Amino acid sequence: MKQKSIILTGGGTAGHVSLNQAIIPSLLKEGYNVHYIGSQDGIEKELITGSFPEIPYHGISSGKLRRYFSMKNFTDPFKVMAGIMQASSIIRKIKPTIIFSKGGFVSVPVVIAAKMAKIPVVIHESDVTPGLANKIALPFASHIFTIFEDTLKYLPSEKATCTGSIVRQELFRGKKSTALRICGFDNDKPVLLVMGGSLGSVVVNEALRSNLPELLVEFNIIHLCGKGNVDQTLSSLKGYKQFDYVTNELPDLLQLSDFIVSRAGSNSIFEFLALKKPMLLIPLSATKSRGDQILNAKIFEKQGFALVLEEEELTKNTFLKSIKRLVEQKPKMIQSMTVAESPKTPDEMVKLIVKFEK
Secondary structure, three states, rough: OOOOOEEEOOOOHHHHHHHHHHHHHHHHHOEEEEEEEEEOHHHHHHHHHOOOOOOOOOEEOOOOOOOOOOOHHHHHHHHHHHHHHHHHHHHHHHHOOOOEOOOOOOOOHHHHHHHHHHOOEEEEEEOOOHHHHHHHHHHHEEEEOOOHHHHHHOHHHHEEEEEOOOOOOOHHOOHHHHHHHHHHOOOOOOEEEEEEEOOHHHHHHHHHHHHHHHHHHOEEEEEOOOOOOOOHHHHOOOOOOEEEOOOOOOOHHHHHHOEEEEOOOOHHHHHHHOOOOOOEEOOOOOOOOHHHHHHHHHHHHHHOEEEEHHHOHHHHHHHHHHHHHHHHHHHHHHHHHHHHOOOOHHHHHHHHHOOOOO
């Protein structure tokens, strides 16, 4: 019997890759021949080839989708057209039974090429409101899954289903002992993990670093500061460990952490929820995004899973006060997390996806 093939796509940020990373082991276990289509030099290439070197990675041309005026809006459509042609060629060679898209601008030419080849496409939307790439891709898709129930009101009812969150199982296999060795912490202070997304955040980094003298009295601190943002002048500070970005080490660092400060990308915050980590969320402001992280954060705050500090209100003092509130709210927050709905497993998600294959 010929082995079935599936193509995964999605990229631009780690959030557009993490679910694909989660389901790859389940797909391989089910006997699928897995391929990945991403951009030629995006973060998805590093994440997929680094975690799954056995998975063929196909880089294509892709133009960024913008909601604002830019001269590149006149040239990027040609990149998208080139990407459609490249994706079409890859699809013809692989002959997948289905394509799964996690979104991001690189997924658009893949989804369009799949429709032209009459290959069913399943999309996944993590945020409360659909992203621009998924909005464009939706007419070409067979079905779209969502994390939030509220998202369904923005989508055609006949081809949308809320699945809830899906969490990578390796996150539960992290080891505190490994993280302690990596970080070099030698005391029993609680651990505060601060991260600003895969690309880092200047405002979050500055808020943390301006408060290091006070915070290090109470905490050991892990700081995922983004590529190129490690401050070498702070490397000798006891109890403060910087990383520009981590992949394989993340499960260990999360297991060691007692509190998390983060942006409010939905994939990440559902992972923190599954691990029952009290969190302070600093969502991207509406001036820097379409406001999806603000909606994500407000839902988590309403359900008692997180505290929220708006970026416009972020200062040295408000950051420190919010950390103190987070410590105070820990017991109540963990109680709320304990009764939350359990996430779906990657195996369960794969079963839902392949129902739509031809």
